[in-house]
Amino acid sequence: xxxxxxxxxxxxxxxxxxxxxxxxxxxxxxxxxxxxxxxxxxxxxxxxxxxxxxxxxxxxxxxxxxxxxxxxxxxxxxxxxxxxxxxxxxxxxxxxxxxxxxxxxxxxxxxxxxxxxxxxxxxxxxxxxxxxxxxxxxxxxxxxxxxxxxxxxxxxxxxxxxxxxxxxxxxxxxxxxxxxxxxxxxxxxxxxxxxxxxxxxxxxxxxxxxxxxxxxxxxxxxxxxxxxxxxxxxxxxxxxxxxxxxxxxxxxxxxxxxxxxxxxxxxxxxxxxxxxxxxxxxxxxxxxxxxxxxxxxxxxxxxxxxxxxxxxxxxxxxxxxxxxxxxxxxxxxxxxxxxxxxxxxxxxxxxxxxxxxxxxxxxxxxxxxxxxxxxxxxxxxxxxxxxxxxxxxxxxxxxxxxxxxxxxxxxxxxxxxxxxxxxxxxxxxxxxxxxxxxxxxxxxxxxxxxxxxxxxxxxxxxxxxxx
Numbered sequence: 001x002x003x004x005x006x007x008x009x010x011x012x013x014x015x016x017x018x019x020x021x022x023x024x025x026x027x028x029x030x031x032x033x034x035x036x037x038x039x040x041x042x043x044x045x046x047x048x049x050x051x052x053x054x055x056x057x058x059x060x061x062x063x064x065x066x067x068x069x070x071x072x073x074x075x076x077x078x079x080x081x082x083x084x085x086x087x088x089x090x091x092x093x094x095x096x097x098x099x100x101x102x103x104x105x106x107x108x109x110x111x112x113x114x115x116x117x118x119x120x121x122x123x124x125x126x127x128x129x130x131x132x133x134x135x136x137x138x139x140x141x142x143x144x145x146x147x148x149x150x151x152x153x154x155x156x157x158x159x160x161x162x163x164x165x166x167x168x169x170x171x172x173x174x175x176x177x178x179x180x181x182x183x184x185x186x187x188x189x190x191x192x193x194x195x196x197x198x199x200x201x202x203x204x205x206x207x208x209x210x211x212x213x214x215x216x217x218x219x220x221x222x223x224x225x226x227x228x229x230x231x232x233x234x235x236x237x238x239x240x241x242x243x244x245x246x247x248x249x250x251x252x253x254x255x256x257x258x259x260x261x262x263x264x265x266x267x268x269x270x271x272x273x274x275x276x277x278x279x280x281x282x283x284x285x286x287x288x289x290x291x292x293x294x295x296x297x298x299x300x301x302x303x304x305x306x307x308x309x310x311x312x313x314x315x316x317x318x319x320x321x322x323x324x325x326x327x328x329x330x331x332x333x334x335x336x337x338x339x340x341x342x343x344x345x346x347x348x349x350x351x352x353x354x355x356x357x358x359x360x361x362x363x364x365x366x367x368x369x370x371x372x373x374x375x376x377x378x379x380x381x382x383x384x385x386x387x388x389x390x391x392x393x394x395x396x397x398x399x400x401x402x403x404x405x406x407x408x409x410x411x412x413x414x415x416x417x418x419x420x421x422x423x424x425x426x427x428x429x430x431x432x433x434x435x436x437x438x439x440x441x442x443x444x445x446x447x448x449x450x451x452x453x454x455x456x457x458x459x460x461x462x463x464x465x466x467x
Contacts, residue, residue, distance in 0.1 A: 028089065028090065029089075031092060031329075032089045032090075032092050032093070033092065033093045033094075033332050033335070034087050034088070034089055034091065034092060034093055034094060034097060035089070036335055036336050036339060037093050037094045037123075037126075037335055038080075038087055038094050038097070039130070039335075039339060040094050040123075040126040040127065040130055040335075041077070041080050041094055041098070042077065043125070043126040043127075043129040043130050043133075044094050044095060044098055044122070044126045045073045045074075045076065045077050045098065046129065046226065047122065047125045047126060047129065047205060047226065048069070048073055048098070048113055048122075049069075049070050049073055049074075050205070050222045050225040050226050051113070051116075051117060051205055051222060052065075052066050052069040052070060052073075052113055053066060053070070053225065054217060054218055054221045054222045054225070055112070055115055055116065055215075055217070057218065057221065058215075058216055058217060058218055059216075060115055060116065060215055060216070060217070061112045061115060064109075065109040065112050068106040068109040068110075069102070069106065069109060069110065069112070069113050071106070072102045072105040072106040072110065073098070073102065075105060076098055076101050076102060076105070079101075085097075085101070088100075093119070093123075094126070095119050095122055095123065095126075099113065099114065115215065116206065116208065116213040116215040116217050117205060117206065117208055117213075118207075118208045118209040118210075118239075120207070120208070120209050120210065120239040120326070120327045121204045121205050121206065121207040121208055121209075121235075121238060121239055122205070124204035124207070124238060124239055124241070125203065125204045125205045125226070127244075127245065127334070127335065127338075128200055128203075128204060128244055129226065131200065131244050131245055131248050131338065132197060132200055132201070132244075134248065134338075134342050135193050135196055135197050135200075135248060135251075136197065137346070138193050138251075138252075138255075138342075138345065138346070138349070139190055139193045139194065139197075141346065141349045141350065141353070142186050142189055142190040142193065142255070142349065143190065143467060144349075144353050145186055145349055145352060145353045145356070146183050146186050146187060146190070146463065146467050147467060148353050148356040148357045149179045149180070149182050149183045149186070149356060150179075150183060150460055150463055150464060150467065151357070152175075152176075152179045152356060152357075152361070153175075153176040153177075153179035153180050153183065153456065153460050154176065154457075154460050155176070155361075156174065156175040156176045156179065156361060156363065157174060157176035157177075157453045157456045157457050157460070158174060158176070158453045159174055159175040159176065159361070159363040159366060159367070160172050160173075160174055160175075160366065160367045160370045160438045160439060160442055161173060161174065161175045161178065161276065161366035161367070161369065161370050162366070162369050162370045162372060162375055163178070163375075163451070169369075169372050169374075169375050170375065171375055171376075171378055171379075171441065172370045172371070172375050172376065172438040172441045172442050172451075173442065173445075173451040174442055174451050174453060174456055175361060175363070175366060176453070176456045176460075177450075177451040177455075177456050180456060180459050180460065180463075182258070182262055183459075183463055185258040186255070186258060187463070189251065189254060189255040189258060192251045192254065193251055196244070196247045196248060196251055198229075199243070199244065199247060200243075200244035200247075201228055201229040201230075202223070202228055202229060202230055202231060202232040202233075203219065203222055203223035203226055203228040203230070203231045203232065204231075204232050204238045204239070205219070205222050205223075205226070205231075206219035206222060206231060207232060207235035207238035207239055208235065209239065209326075209327075210235055210236050210239050210240075210325075210326035210327065211235055211236075212235040219231035236325050236326045237325075237326075239326050239327045240323070240325045240326040240327055240328075240331075242316065242320055242331060242334050245316060245334050245337075245338050246313070246316055246317060246320065248338060248341075248342075249309070249312050249313040249316055249337065249338060249341055250313055252309045252312075252313070252341045252342070252344075252345045253306075253309050253310050253313045253341075255345060255349075256305060256306035256309040256310070256344070256345060256348060257306060259302050259303075259305075259306065259348050259349065259352050260302065260303045260305075260306040262302075262352060263299040263300065263302040263303040263352070264299075264303060266279070266296055266299040266355060266359070267296050267299050267300060267303070270294075270296050270299075274365075274369075275362055275365045276361070276362055276365055276366050276369075277359045277360065277361055277362065278359065278360040278362065279294070279296055279298070279299070279355060279358070279359050280355075280358035280359065280360075282354065282358060283296070283297075283298040283299070283351065283354060283355045283358060283359075298351045298354075298355060299351075299352075299355060301351070302348045302351055302352055305344040305345075305347065305348045306348075308340065308341070308344050309341045309344050309345060312337035312338065312340055312341040313337075313341070315333075315337050316333075316334055316337045316338070319331070319333050319334065320334075367438065370438040371412055371414075371437075371438050374403045374406065374407075374412065374413055375438065375441070376413055376414070376435065376436045376437070376438065376440075376441045377399050377400075377402075377403050377413065378399075379435045379436060379440070379441045379444065380395075380399045380402060380413060380432065380435065380436065381395040381396050381398075381399040382395075382435070383431075383432055383435050384398055384399070384425070384427075384428070387427075387429070387431065387432075388425065388427035388428070389427075390425075390427075398424055398425045401424045402416065402421060402424055405420060405424070412436075413436050414433060414436040414437060418430055418432075
């Protein structure tokens with residue numbers, strides 16, 4: 001068990017000689033961030049090792065002190081990972097907790113670690129490293145979700161279903177085509193993730209409090225050691241920037257919105273009234289009173305998580321909107337929002353990937369519903385344009401009359417007798433019935449990106465090549 005880091009004297013020493021006494025209990029409570037920023041321990045230690053190594057390389061500290069610092073930091077890392085490290089609220093944050101423990105372990109050499117840096121650039125580094133790692137994790141998870149959809153799309157490239165606008169039957173599509181719509185959405189999300197990684201791929205360490213440092217440091221060395229493309233280029237912006245966190249939250253909100261739209265469809269499709277899909281038991285729950293119920297709780301919770309993520313984005317935008325340059329303590333409130341949104345997003349993507357892979361698709365039920373609501377009406381209008389030479393607006397009017405007649409007779413367009421259709425327009429021939437089936441409608445939509453099975457398979461091949 002590590003020695004306790006809770007004495008007031010240690011806290012005062014961290015603050016420096018400016019303060020004669022420790023903080024008031026209320027000030028300590030509002031000021032402390034260790035309750036949540038301890039999540040950054042690995043990044044903090046990693047950054048400190050890179051910084052100490054650079055200081056020794058530049059002759060700012062001795063190699064002996066560097067070795068002591070690195071050994072001590074690795075010891076602390078092991079203690080935290082084993083759960084043997086005692087975090088202290090009196091020491092405010094993860095940085096001071098680690099530094100205080102380092103002083104206990106290696107003595108005066110620990111005091112040299114903070115040379116040529118500030119907590120301002122230190123926290124900017126830790127947080128940026130954490131967000132970068134989270135973005136990389138999100139990228140992999142989105143790739144898995146896309147792969148799940150590609151498998152379902154390939155399986156159902158020819159399975160006909162109703163396509164909707166305004167949640168009203170519009171035109172027949174294939175379930176494979178519908179799945180590929182989500183591939184496009186999550187593909188854009190993944191692209192945004194990759195751009196965000198590129199945007200934040202700069203190392204803050206060395207910006208110090210806000211003005212840089214007079215020590216002969218090598219910021220390119222630390223940037224390389226920490227896996228960044230290059231150092232940041234303005235020390236004021238470096239310590240006051242949280243764009244990378246806001247961009248992460250914006251991406252999470254957009255991705256969450258896509259997940260929520262999918263969750264809503266799954267909720268609808270799994271109702272007995274639709275019966276398009278059946279969720280596995282792994283992603284459903286029952287009712288405490290109604291034994292027949294199978295509730296899509298996983299989908300509903302994914303839908304709800306989106307609200308939390310959106311709230312985190314608005315919170316951080318609001319925190320940052322009025323801050324003058326450079327650092328302000330308001331920025332301490334950034335991390336809980338990002339940590340919570342990241343946890344929600346990870347859980348939502350994982351749950352949705354599982355649901356997509358496990359759900360049973362009722363292709364027969366989808367096909368039966370595909371012809372409802374006169375879904376081939378547009379095909380009739382297109383046929384009148386091609387075969388009878390009508391302007392589309394006239395063909396639209398003729399088709400509307402045919403729909404009204406079929407509705408009055410309680411039948412579909414394909415069930416209307418030829419005589420009835422010819423009474424509406426004399427140029428209609430028996431060939432019109434070739435386009436009034438849902439299969440014919442779907443097969444005819446061969447425009448690039450259309451729902452024809454041949455086009456769906458082309459898009460599947462395209463995405464498999466880039467996934």
